[in-house]
Amino acid sequence: MSGTAPERLDRFMARANAAYYAGRDPFADFITAPEISQMFGEILGAWVAVTWQGMGRPDPFVLAEAGPGRGTLMADMMRLMARVAPDCHEAARVHLVETSPRLREVQRAALAGRTAHLPAWHDAIDALPEGPMILLANEFLDALPIRQFVRTEAGWSERFVQGVGFVDLPAGDLPDGPFDRPVPAGEILECCPAALDVARGLAARFARSPGTALLIDYGYDGAVWGDTLQALRDGQPAWPLADPGLADLTAHVDFAAFAHAAVGAACHGSVTQGTLLARLGLFARAGQLARNRSPVEAHAIHDAAQRLAAPDRMGRLFKALAMTSPGLPVPPGFAAAPGMAADEGERHEP
Template structure:
């Protein structure tokens, strides 16, 4: 808009992504782990069953997913639960956090006949009903709007959007964030107030009642900084400020800041997605599925496992963080993970 006042980056990003998810099929631009292979959902379905047992087998309990996409992950998890953990399947009340009416329709079709009880939808995590809960969020946090600050000689400036470019203005209200990091002058520090709000909301809930949450996303841990804002349009990288609503805007998740905000809860990790899936039996499952299959099918199954877990594919960049009520067992896959906040705090520029 010619002559428009500069717009704060997080407000631009929120507006652009709301238009994008309302009007486009995001899966034409990117593919998520559940769409790569059913093994991802099956592995996490088994994770839900073991986690539920560790919570004392509450019946009923809320099985929630934030940002459920096409509903593939929940469909694969509930199919697995019905087959190998029928008590858990029967106790689960599925609740989805989704704002897009179009995607809700897609999810409704994907979950038809998969759940023991009717599925409910909510606009926010805060709107989920009270009670014991297991929450999963795969590639949810990365789409939440970020703010970017530039270190100056005397403090911080903030990046705003003007036309298709950035302008930097003096920062007038610093949000909660990792501003104690040793960011060099001229470098960018990102913070995501909405993600920190999710961490606080989940932690407060888990202090009130039993719960475990699993967040999987691409991101980083430790006292890092740098510009991670990116856009995908028609499956290709694009300039994030051009044509708002026509591209998917995301940023890498700051798991260290997220864990620090989850006050009162226990946080485990982060660990890499590859380490988590390997610990939960991904490669054994791939071998089981590939056995006695034609060579082409067997190769496709093994390749999907590598795509999910190999360090040079999704395995290293994607991280997993578990948040639990105090006193609950360490969730499956995190037994050898450090407690969040015990990672080395040396600073450095974030390199995707």
């Protein structure tokens, strides 16, 4: 370990994940909600159509996805919109934020024949074209590089990577982040500058032109702290500092810090993924799909719905946050029904 210079954690994480996504198939290591069931994309396709109407039906509008994976979510949304909201489908100009050339080709194949206009690809959210926009990001923020700070009796130190271990060094200038939280000495506070930049950039954009963003990821909401850095390699948990580029590195999303950074925009939530999908009609859709199917097929459909929404599966750990331009309606799924709590789930503290 002594022969290598310390590297700041966010720089290590950015380097490792760039190599991972360039050289490996991430879907061999994990499965995302769109891959579990077409219902996820269909529900969000209907969400886009209703949100578009609430924005005044702009034509054209940017329909963007950050971190589109195999393109399954966008393909399922566009298929649903073509069937039930053809005007929205025609108005949508699909733009995908993806840096991997290999994944871009996979997405291109998934979207062939699904969009009314040829999709376009970009390296960053701030490269998306101007104009009215609806943006979706499912499991995008969790892969952005984080910094970790350790509370000490004297202030803060920062975790660096040296070899396959951590070393704490005196913290220099602290980045913008949740450093006012009452973190006990010896505990870790995570900060994701890249995610906070996304929040600020979207808020500034939504001040210029109408926009709505839906961000779904695993994470927490509240003044919490803790070490959430994790790695998956060959589908199994791994030590995150070993063999950079061979494992997917992620950290839980701090939705409270994200919303706090979105100055000027209206933020709604977070709510749990289970709450959002239930409000948007997931279980009714599962019943429709299961009708007239064999018992085995019907069971698989209902099991997929439970996997997406049940509290002991993806339903509670995953959260959803919506951000809109000031004055736009509350997006579907984020306004609690009378007598219902703002979120039926529980907060997850790392």
